[in-house]
Amino acid sequence: MTLIEMLVFIALSLALLAVGRFLSGRWGTAGWLVGVLPVGIFWTYVAYGIIRGTFLEVKHSLSPRPVCRQGRCKTRDYVLVSASSEKALFRCRCGDLYLSKANRFSQILPHNSLKPYMARDSSSPEWKADEEALS
């Protein structure tokens, strides 16, 4: 969410609360709920999204990454570009993009195809060349 979107949502929330306040004069508590309920649900949803996003970033940031294909970047040199629950997109310092999914680490080539790079089994933290890349 950008700052401007945030400001718009805050303004909308305040407007809804003003409507709720106005309606409460006529309908009492029911009038308040018209304004307060959507605002409450919306901000709960926003908070959930922020917490979930932060959690995914932390989770993917903690998982180890192999040295990049150029041999220059280590785990900490990668920048997280985007993350979902099962995969994460990283960019290393050389500018190459990598997709981390399950226990595989693949390079994303300029024309958007995936090139298998490294894999590890869940029992060990060591990265090995992905079998698919060797075959």
Ligand SMILES: [Zn+2]
């Ligand atoms: Zn690199």
